Amino acid sequence: MKPFCRDTWVEVDLDAIRANVETFRRHIPEKTEIMAVVKADGYGHGAVQVGREALDAGADSLAVAMLDEAVVLRDAGITAPILVLGYTPPESVGIASKRQVELTAYSEAWIREADRLLRQDQLEPVGIHVKADTGMGRLGVRTTDELLGVVGALEESDKLRWSGLFTHYACADEPDDTHVRRQHEMFQAFLQALLASGRKLPKVHCCNTAAAIAHPEWGYDTIRLGIGLYGLYPSPYMKERADVSLIPALSLKTRIAHVKVAEQPITVSYGATYTTEPNEQVATLPIGYADGYSRLLSNRGTVLFEGSRASIIGRVCMDQTMVRIESGEAEVGDEVVLYGRQGEEEISLDEVAALIGTINYEVPCMLNYRIPKVYMRQGKECGVFHPLFK
Numbered sequence: 156m157k158p159f160c161r162d163t164w165v166e167v168d169l170d171a172i173r174a175n176v177e178t179f180r181r182h183i184p185e186k187t188e189i190m191a192v193v194k195a196d197g198y199g200h201g202a203v204q205v206g207r208e209a210l211d212a213g214a215d216s217l218a219v220a221m222l223d224e225a226v227v228l229r230d231a232g233i234t235a236p237i238l239v240l241g242y243t244p245p246e247s248v249g250i251a252s253k254r255q256v257e258l259t260a261y262s263e264a265w266i267r268e269a270d271r272l273l274r275q276d277q278l279e280p281v282g283i284h285v286k287a288d289t290g291m292g293r294l295g296v297r298t299t300d301e302l303l304g305v306v307g308a309l310e311e312s313d314k315l316r317w318s319g320l321f322t323h324y325a326c327a328d329e330p331d332d333t334h335v336r337r338q339h340e341m342f343q344a345f346l347q348a349l350l351a352s353g354r355k356l357p358k359v360h361c362c363n364t365a366a367a368i369a370h371p372e373w374g375y376d377t378i379r380l381g382i383g384l385y386g387l388y389p390s391p392y393m394k395e396r397a398d399v400s401l402i403p404a405l406s407l408k409t410r411i412a413h414v415k416v417a418e419q420p421i422t423v424s425y426g427a428t429y430t431t432e433p434n435e436q437v438a439t440l441p442i443g444y445a446d447g448y449s450r451l452l453s454n455r456g457t458v459l460f461e462g463s464r465a466s467i468i469g470r471v472c473m474d475q476t477m478v479r480i481e482s483g484e485a486e487v488g489d490e491v492v493l494y495g496r497q498g499e500e501e502i503s504l505d506e507v508a509a510l511i512g513t514i515n516y517e518v519p520c521m522l523n524y525r526i527p528k529v530y531m532r533q534g535k536e537c538g539v540f541h542p543l544f545k
Contacts, residue, residue, distance in 0.1 A: 159527040159541045162410035162488070163442045166495070167200050169208045169532045171386050171404035176212035178399050179380055183367055187374030189213065190238065190360065192381035193228070194220035199447075199519030200385055200405055201528050201540060203231040209384060210235050218379055222247055225256040238284055238319070240379075242294065245269045249278055257282035257318055261295045266308040266315060273314035283309055284319030284358070289341040290334060291325045299348045306354065319358040320345070321379075327365035328389035335366065339373060365389040368398045387504060387515045394505075403503065405519050406495025407448075407526075412475070413439040414485045423477050424469025429454060431468070436480040438465070440491055443474040447521035448493065451511035452476075458491050462498025465491070494518070 179189060191209035193202040206217050206228055216236035219225050225237045238257045245268040251258050252273060260266055260283045273281065285305055288295030296302045309317040322342045326334040342361055349356060359375040364383035366373060386403035388394035417431040431437060440458070444450040453470040463482040478491070494502055504515040511518075527541035 158539050158544060161441050161525075162412070163440075163446065163526055164408055165199075165522060165526050165528045166406040166408060167204065167528055167530050168402070168404045168406075169204070169530055169537070171402040172200075172205055172208045172384065173212040174402050175384055175386050175404070176209050176214055176380070178401065179367060179378070179383060180213050182399050183362075183371045183374045183378055186376075187371075188215040188377035190216045190218050190377045190379045191384055192218045192240075192379050193384075194218065194224055194240070194381075195520050196224075198382065198385050198516065199522045201530070203228060203233070204528070204530055204538065204540065205384070205404075206233055206235075209380075214380070215377065222251060222256065222258070226250065226254060229254045229256070245272060248272055248281060249276055251281050252278040252314075255279075257284060259284050259286050259294070260309075260315075261286045261288075261301075261305060263304050263308040266305065266312060270312040270314045278314070280314050280316050282318035283315050284321055285309070285317065287320065287322045287342060287345050289322045289324075289338040289345075291323045291338075293323070295322065299345065302345055302348065303352060306349065317357050319360065320349075320356065321360045324361070324363060324366050327363060327369060328393050330392050332369070335370075339370075363389070365393055368393055368396065382516055385519070390514075391505070403495070405504070407442075407493040407522065408495070409440045409442050409491050409493060411438045411485055411487055411489045411491060412441045414480075414487060422469075424453075424472060426470055429469040431479075436485060437468065438478050438480050438485045438489075438491070440476045440478060440493075441474065442476055442493065442526075443472045445473045445523075446525045447523045448476065449507075449511045449518075449521065452507070455510055456507070457502065458493050459495075459497035459500050459502060460485065460489065460491050462500055464500065 191214040193206045196202045197205035218238045220241045222239050222243050243258050248269040286295035288297050324335050360377045362378040364381050367378040386401045415437050417435045420430050423429040442448050450471045456467045457464040461483040465478040465480050468479045469477050504518045507518050508515045524542040530538040
């Protein structure tokens with residue numbers, strides 16, 4: 156018996172994850188390491204399973220957005236280095252110490268408070284990566300004086316060790332590289348200022364997926380492999396460049412819950428925004444916007460049935476979606492692909508993102524705890540994770 160009840164699931168191809176790591180391993184300098192970014196539950200693919208596969212495929216460390224995500228990885232038994240890329244409140248630094256997780260810092264005040272708390276509780280030192288804001292405008296030091304002040308505070312601390320320096324690019328996926336080059340020049344100026352002050356540099360990293368594709372020579376000590384890990388390109392432009400060939404890892408599937416043939420015209424779903432033609436075949440799918448399948452696909456999106464497109468009709472409901480079957484005879488239990496490939500047809504996350512007016516990053520991240528994840532290797536199921544049943 157399958158370990159979930161509703162016939163809707165995500166499939167994650169672990170072979171694709173492995174292949175994407177190996178692709179970047181060949182693309183970047185040999186000395187450059189790979190930090191696999193598994194924040195947001197591995198961009199909706201499952202942080203623990205993807206993290207393990209990426210490490211086994213050659214990644215050297217993992218990165219997450221918040222300390223809570225790092226705790227999940229540690230609780231799953233992952234012992235590789237983990238960096239928290241976002242803000243961590245000082246009062247949580249003890250958790251980072253106990254879990255051996257490195258944190259990001261960019262404030263002298265934060266460093267002093269974190270150091271005080273670690274000394275107060277007699278905890279082990281925590282590794283700190285200093286973030287430089289070279290043009291993203293989110294987190295990080297903005298001037299050389301700020302940088303030297305933060306580094307100086309770290310050097311004075313017995314409980315915090317300076318283990319990294321990084322920045323993040325805002326426009327690395329765009330054809331015009333003016334902004335990213337300006338950011339890189341500013342980052343290099345920070346590095347030179349540190350060297351000029353007589354300091355030895357820690358681990359240095361600046362490349363996200365886009366920068367690693369377009370500027371592998373900027374790899375420094377490690378790249379942060381995010382969206383590319385999952386077989387997705389940071390932008391249509393990056394895909395068109397064809398520097399690397401990536402394999403999408405995620406599919407979203409369901410099985411038909413009900414089929415009806417409208418002998419007379421009937422309206423479909425809330426608001427009666429769609430009316431069938433006589434003898435139209437309508438299939439109901441057990442998935443809706445509460446699962447992260449966007450309501451913006453109402454009367455616009457398509458799914459795959461028997462290798463052909465079937466249009467979504469009416470509004471996507473909280474838990475169910477209706478489609479018009481135009482090719483073949485549908486039956487309850489027949490498989491339908493919402494994202495991914497079936498036969499010669501494919502509905503990519505890029506296509507879905509364009510339909511709902513967003514980017515491919517967001518589409519898998521919207522898929523939530525109600526949908527189990529089935530992990531595949533060499534075309535066969537090798538594991539299932541369902542948050543509702545854990």
